[in-house]
Amino acid sequence: MDIINFKNFSWKYSGYRGWTLHNINISIKKGEFIGIIGKIGSGRTTFCSSMLGLVPHFYPGIMEGEIIIDGVNVKETSISELSSHVGLAFQSPANQLTGAGTTIEEELAFGLQNLGVPYEEMNKRIKDMLKLIGLEKFGKRSPFELSGGQQQKVAIASVLIMNPNVLVLDEPTSQLDPLGTEQVFDMVKKLSKKGITIIMSTNNINYLSKFADRIVLFDNAIIKVDTPNKILTDIELLKKHSLTHSDITEVSIRLKKMGLYKGELLVNLEDLKKVVQGLIK
C-alpha cells in the first residue's frame, strides 16, 4: 500500500525564478525508509516541507500536480490537520523548541494540547515517548538544559507524539556533533523498526547505506531512485552532484585496483567484512 504519492508535483517560490522542484513523481510504501540526498540548494528542504503542506500553505508560490499522504490531499488540508498524518523535524534543535514549555514533558505536550487530547491520554503518551527516546529521567528538566542531540530527539519526539504515520526528517544531524548524530540516528533506526514510514534528508551516506530501503537523488527534480547499493556506489553520479562516496566504497575501489576483489563496488560494512574475511582465508 502506498502511503505517499507525488503526482507531477512542481513548486516555484514566489519571487524566485524557475521551478525549485520540477515534475516530482514518486510513490512510497508504508514502512519504507527513504533517504534523500543532493547538493546544496537541490530542493531537499522544499521537498520535505511539501509533505507537511508548508509548501504550499506557509510559503507563497505556485504549485502544480498533487501530493497525497496517508489518505489526505496536501493541497486541500491545513497544516495543523496534516500534523496528525505527517511529523516533520527540522535542522536546528533549538529553534524547534516552542519556548513555552518549562519542562521536557510540557514541550512534548504542546502539540497534544493543541489537538485537544485529554490529560490522561497525554500523560500516557508522554511517559511512553520519554521511554522511547531514553530520557525518562529528564521529564521535569528544562529543554534548554539538554545537549544538541538530546534536544533534537525531543524535537522529533514532539511531532511523533501526535501519532503521525509518516516521519520526515530534514537533515536532523547537520548541526550536531558526532555523539549527538549517533544518538539521533539510533533513535531513527528504532522508529523505522517499529514500522513508521521515514523520509530522511541527510548526506551521511554511511548511515543511509545501512538503513535506507531506497535512496532518492535530488537536483531540483528527482534524478534517480534506487537501492543504496546501486546509487551510493555510483561514484560518477555522486561526484556530479558534489557528493562524496563512503569510506567503505573507497576501500572496495582500492581492493579492485590491487586485483584482490572483482565484484561490484561496496557500500555496506557487512559486505566488506565478508570480502576481507574471504581474502584472509
Place this chain on the structure above:
Amino acid sequence: MASIGLSSYVEKDSFFHTINPLTKLVILLCVIIMSFTLSGFVYILLLLLIIIPIAIKSKVLSLTFKPIFKLSFMFILLFIIQGLFHPYATKKLMDLPFGFTLWEDGLLYAAYIASRLFVMMVFGYWFVLTTHPGDLVSSLTKIGLPHALGYIILTTLQIIPRISGQMQTIIDAQRSRGLETEGNLFQRIKSFMPLLGPLFMGSVQQSVEKSMALEARAFSSKGKKTSYRKTNITNMDKIIMTITIIFSITWGVLSWIL
C-alpha cells in the same frame, strides 16, 4: 527548576502552590483594592497579619519579605521627604535644627503610601513565588485568554535569559575576530553595533523556523484545546475565593465605621 526565566517562581510542596492561580489572583486583587479604599494605614498594615501565616504555609516566608528589605532605603526616604517637605502640611510635630520642621500630616501621608506599597508588594511577590507561569497562563486561557496571547506571555517570560545567552555567543565570536567590546562608553556603544546584525538577522530566520515548528505541532488548530498543567477550580478554590471577598468587604466597611 533553574530556568523559568523572568519569573521568580519557586517549586515547593505546599497547599498554596496547588490551589488555582485564579484564586490567588482574586486574593491579590482584593488586597490591591483594599489598599486603595481602606480608611487608614493601620487597617492596611493589619493585612500583613494575614500574609505571614499564608507565607509560612507556602514555605516562602523569608523570600516573600526579601524585596521589602531590599527597598527599605526607599521607604526611609519616603518618610524623610514627606515628613519634612509635604506640600500641604499644616500640623507641626516638632522643630528640628537648621530651621527644618517635622510635619505630622506629612508623616501620616508617608505611612499611608508606604503601607499601601508594602502590602501590595508583599502579596504580589507571594503570588509570583507560588504561581507557576504555566499554571497561570493555563488557568487564564480557560477563562477566555486567547490561546496565542497565552503562548506569547509564556515565551516572553522565558526569552530574556536566552537572548542574553545568544548575545554572549555573538560577543565571543566577534571578539575572537578582534572586535573591541571593552573600554569607555563611546567605544562600547560603537562596538555594540556589529552585534545587532547577527542578533537581528538570526532572530528573523529563527522566527520563521519557529513558526514552522509551531505549525508542525498544530498550533493554529481550530478545535478545543486541553492543558497538560492541571488547573481546575476545585471546591476549595471556591471556598477561599468566597471567604476572601466576604472578608474584604467586611474589613472595608469596618475601616470606615470604626
